[in-house]
Amino acid sequence: MSEFLYLPDATLEELGIGTGEVADAIEAAIRDKAEGRLFDSPKAAILPGDSRYMMSTLAVGNTEELTVLKTVTVSPDNPARDLPAINGAILVLDARTGLLRALVGANWVTAVRTAALSVVAARRLADPQSKSVAFVGCGTQAHSHLAAFAEMFPLDKVFAIGRGRANVDRLCETARGMGLAAEAPEDPEAALREADLVVTSVTLDYSIEPFLDARWLKPGAFAAITDLGIPWFDAGFAALDSVVIDDRTQEAAMEKKLIAPERVDADLTELVAGAPLAFDAEKTGAFLFRGIAVGDYAAAALAVQRAEARGAGQRIPL
Incomplete structure (x- = not known):
């Protein structure tokens, strides 16, 4: 049988x-x-x-x-x-x-593979000495990325930004339980300007008006954008120095693009195969992705x- x-x-x-x-x-x-x-x-x-x-x-x-x-x-x-x-x-x-x-x-x-995809990109593009991370959206993906990045980087500070107070408080509590300082600022700009790492995972709802600007990221910062870029201003993406997506073929098949194709420096296959992208303390990097099979x-x-x-x-x- x-x-x-x-x-x-x-x-x-x-x-x-x-x-x-x-x-x-x-x-x-x-x-x-x-x-x-x-x-x-x-x-x-x-x-x-x-x-x-x-x-x-x-x-x-x-x-x-x-x-x-x-x-x-x-x-x-x-x-x-x-x-x-x-x-x-x-x-x-x-x-x-x-x-x-x-x-x-x-x-x-879904939770662990999304964070793991971010890890694949962060291994190449993020500062290995990153100490602070800002989360915009404090649900499941924030928790999975916190666990992943805490293993990978010498974190000491977490910023938690979200619309749901309970989720924000829960993420801060989790971070403090890991021995990290945690803040819940009202202003996302201040958090993004300070953070070494940024993870955005807002609800996948295209009716949300953008409220984040990649021009706020400091030199050397890395952003893992798991939410189709919904909360980000499209114009701000021009300020990113290195942009990686998960799969060029998949992206070409999508009606609504994550970012203009000419702005993409590599996909994950190219990155893993040795695309000439690496952490640079003077440049910003981002992994903008929708998830791949x-x-x-x-x-x-x-x-x-x-x-x-x-x-x-x-x-x-x-």
């Missing part, structure tokens, strides 16, 4: 997989793609109204012989329902037979392999 492995988000969190491990797995997957061992399709996204955002990614890897399909819904009204704003599921299939191998929770994967593939494959090795999760007959 065939069976599949069920790995809900709570089980995934218990596996103890670090963001750095996921970043390493993403880099390996990017190399596999560049060398013809992994195949993916551009991210699909639908905005059906009421600020909801549905997306899916698909990738097939010949190294692990897996097919990974993720579907996620962002529902801004969910917190009022006492539900997470982001929910979904991931199907992990045997790439040879098509049989279901695992059903994986999407929330953990390679990231979801790498995180889900790593989780399934770790769970199988440890006997974690629940086996369910097909």
Whole structure:
């Protein structure tokens, strides 16, 4: 009898997989793609109204012989329902037979792979001695990036900026619990002018009026922009010295571009392959991205392999 492995988000969190491990797995997957061992399709996204955002990614890897399909819904009204704003599921299939191998929770994967994608870029573009980070948007992605960057940089200060007071307070509390100073300034400009690192993760809602300007970033600062650039003034992006996106092919397929194509210096494949971009104390850098199938593939494959090795999760007959 065939069976599949069920790995809900709570089980995934218990596996103890670090963001750095996921970043390493993403880099390996990017190399596999560049060398013809992994195949993916551009991210699909639908905005059906009421600020909801549905997306899916698909990738097939010949190294692990897996097919990974993720579907996620962002529902801004969910917190009022006492539900997470982001929910979904991931199907992990045997790439040879098509049989279901695992059903994986999407929330953990989405959080950790997004932060891990930022880590891949930050390894090349951010000051390794970064001490301060400003978060604009204080939800799940802020927490996952805080955990990732705290492992990577000698942080000592966090700025938390957001519309939801409870989320801001929760992020500050988490930062203080890690031994970091935490502030919740009213003025995002002051925070961006001081911070070594900036992470923006506002609600994916194009009705939001821009309120951030890349011209506020100090020399040497690095920004991880996870929210499609929604809160940023387009004109300010001209001030960025280095701009990396996640995938040029995917971006070319998108009707609404993250940034003018001529402003892009590299995508992640080019960056991992050795594009001549590096931290410069006199220049600003940014990673502006919408998420790619390679990231979801790498995180889900790593989780399934770790769970199988440890006997974690629940086996369910097909």
